[in-house]
Amino acid sequence: QVQLVESGGGLVQAGDSLRLSCAAxxxxxxxNVMGWYRQPPGKQRELVAAINRDRSSYYTxxxxxxxxxxxxxxxxxxxxxxxxxxxxxxxxxxxxxxxxSENYWGQGTQVTVSx
Numbered sequence: 001q002v003q004l005v006e007s008g009g010g011l012v013q014a015g016d017s018l019r020l021s022c023a024a025x026x027x028x029x030x031x032n033v034m035g036w037y038r039q040p041p042g043k044q045r046e047l048v049a050a051i052n053r054d055r056s057s058y059y060t061x062x063x064x065x066x067x068x069x070x071x072x073x074x075x076x077x078x079x080x081x082x083x084x085x086x087x088x089x090x091x092x093x094x095x096x097x098x099x100x101s102e103n104y105w106g107q108g109t110q111v112t113v114s115x
Contacts, residue, residue, distance in 0.1 A: 002026045002104045004095045009109030012085055016113075020080040022095030022106055029073045034097035036069060036080045038111075040090060048093070049080060062088070085113045 003025040008018055020036070028034065035050030035058075049069040050058045057069050068081040078095060090113050095106035 002097075002099055002102070004097065004104050004106035006093060006095050006106040006109040009093060009111045011112045011114065014086055014113055014115055016085055017081070017083045018085065018111060020082065020093055020109060020111075022078040022080075024076040024078075024097065026076070026099060027073070028071065028076050028078070028097065031097050031099065034071065034078055034095070036078075037094045037096055038089075038091035039094070039108075040088075043091075045094070051078065082111070085111075087113045087115055089113050 005023045006020060008020040010018060012018060032053050033050055036048045037045050038048050039045040048060055048063055049067055051069045051071050059067060066084045071078045089111060092108040092110050094108045097104055
């Protein structure tokens with residue numbers, strides 16, 4: 001059984017920054033892709049950013065240039081650096097990854113951005 005634990009969320013003002021962390025209870029060294037999703041209130045969950053084993057990355061258009069995804073395999077941790085936050089970024093952010101055929105989600109961390 002794998003556990004993913006997100007942390008780093010909080011209440012910030014527009015233009016501020018946060019760094020989210022996702023700590024895994026198992027090695028992430030062999031995971032080809034893992035990512036961050038978010039779910040704003042009243043909306044469906046969406047993929048925000050993903051990162052491959054070779055460190056190549058994907059970002060949804062709304063966060064390009066502001067967010068940076070990274071992973072530290074030695075620490076079994078994935079990060080999402082969020083800069084220049086906007087009220088539209090307000091959501092619960094979730095970590096997601098697959099070990100073999102099993103898909104895992106973290107419990108989520110709340111990010112709230114005030115105007």
